[in-house]
Each structure stands twice: as C-alpha cells, then as structure tokens.
Amino acid sequence: MSPTEHDLRAFVDEIELEMGEDGPPTGNGKVEAAVREILLEIGEDPDRPGLAGTPERVHRMYAELTAGYRVDPERLLNGAIFKVDYSEMVVVRDIPFYSLCEHHLLPFFGTAAVAYIPRGRVIGLSKIPRIVEMYARRLQIQERLTQQIADFLQGRLEPQGVGVVIEATHLCTVMRGIRKPGTIMTTSSVLGIFRSRDKTRAEFLAHLERRPPGPA
Numbered sequence: 001m002s003p004t005e006h007d008l009r010a011f012v013d014e015i016e017l018e019m020g021e022d023g024p025p026t027g028n029g030k031v032e033a034a035v036r037e038i039l040l041e042i043g044e045d046p047d048r049p050g051l052a053g054t055p056e057r058v059h060r061m062y063a064e065l066t067a068g069y070r071v072d073p074e075r076l077l078n079g080a081i082f083k084v085d086y087s088e089m090v091v092v093r094d095i096p097f098y099s100l101c102e103h104h105l106l107p108f109f110g111t112a113a114v115a116y117i118p119r120g121r122v123i124g125l126s127k128i129p130r131i132v133e134m135y136a137r138r139l140q141i142q143e144r145l146t147q148q149i150a151d152f153l154q155g156r157l158e159p160q161g162v163g164v165v166i167e168a169t170h171l172c173t174v175m176r177g178i179r180k181p182g183t184i185m186t187t188s189s190v191l192g193i194f195r196s197r198d199k200t201r202a203e204f205l206a207h208l209e210r211r212p213p214g215p216a
C-alpha cells in the first residue's frame with residue numbers, strides 16, 4: 001500500500017469510529033430493491049451474473065459515500081482545540097476530497113485549502129482534513145460544502161477569520177450535458193478578517209499560488 005492509500009484506510013477506519021453507535025444504516029432491502037428497479041428500467045437484466053451483487057454493493061457504497069451525515073462533530077474534534085498565543089495565519093492546503101453532487105448523484109472531487117487566524121485557540125492540524133471529509137461525504141453542491149467548512153471552523157474556534165477555497169471537477173459536467181473535460185470550478189468562502197481586510201485575503205491567496213515543496 002502506498003502511504004496515501006494507508007492514510008485513506010486509517011481515515012476511513014477513524015471516520016467509522018466517529019459515526020458512533022448508529023453506524024451505517026442497517027439494511028431493510030429498500031435501496032437494493034430501488035437499484036434493481038433502475039437496472040430493469042435501463043433495459044438491463046439484474047439477474048445476470050455481473051449484476052447479481054450490484055444492488056447490495058451500491059447500497060454499501062452509498063452508506064460509505066454519505067457517512068458524513070452520521071459523523072458526530074464532538075467525537076471528530078475529540079478535544080483537539082488548544083489554547084495558544086499565536087496569531088499568524090494557519091494554512092492547510094491540497095486536502096483531497098470526494099463528494100457527490102446532489103443534482104445528479106455523480107462525484108465531484110478536487111482539493112480544499114483551509115486557513116484561519118487564531119484568536120487564542122488552534123485546532124489539531126489533522127482535524128482539518130477530517131472536517132472537510134465530514135461535509136464532503138454527503139450529497140452536496142460545491143458552494144455549500146465550502147460554506148459549511150468555513151462556518152464550522154468559525155463557530156467552533158471563534159478565530160479572527162477563516163478562508164476556504166475549493167477547486168473541483170464535476171463528473172456531471174465532464175461526462176454528460178455540456179461535456180467540458182478539464183473544467184474546474186472554484187468556490188471560496190471568507191469570514192471575519194479574511195472578508196474585511198484585503199491584505200489578509202491577499203496573503204491567503206498568495207499561499208495558494210505557492211507550489212508545494214519537493215522535486216520540480
């Protein structure tokens with residue numbers, strides 16, 4: 001396993017812990033029955049060998065891809081907010097995410113950059129990708145995903161301000177309709193000092209333009 005795959009596995013394990021007692025929805029067969037109906041409607045034979053297990057797999061897949069609804073924010077934070085005397089910008093960028101567009105139930109995916117300026121409190125760095133994940137693993141539109149991440153941090157940390165920028169490719173744009181491969185949508189949400197102070201916003205955007213360290 002590559003380090004990234006390992007991280008992802010660890011993350012999925014942890015997010016499942018954070019789902020708490022409820023866990024994934026227990027099967028009542030309704031999703032399976034609905035997927036079977038879809039297969040019939042598109043002219044397929046749901047009983048052929050390749051499709052026989054598909055309704056159950058789709059059910060499990062949706063449970064996983066929408067696990068964010070069942071994450072308990074308190075468990076996710078797990079006390080990882082610390083008092084510090086630090087008031088410079090904290091930036092976490094290139095956070096990969098996968099979400100589902102609520103209009104088509106097709107994936108959209110890309111990267112998020114999250115920044116804030118503390119007011120006496122910081123959050124454990126590993127928590128920021130988890131917050132992104134909690135909101136990404138739901139049916140979403142990119143604008144709301146961006147806003148929810150910003151609002152969550154603003155509400156929990158009460159920092160001087162928050163900035164979130166998300167860049168994503170939407171399969172519903174690439175695969176169907178206007179078919180524009182390579183189209184990337186950018187959304188941003190700026191709160192507090194990131195909204196009121198041009199210099200702060202410019203500093204944040206400059207961080208995003210910088211290439212990550214490593215071989216060129």
Ligand SMILES: [Zn+2]
Pocket residue numbers: 101102103104105106170172173
């Ligand atoms: Zn869509």
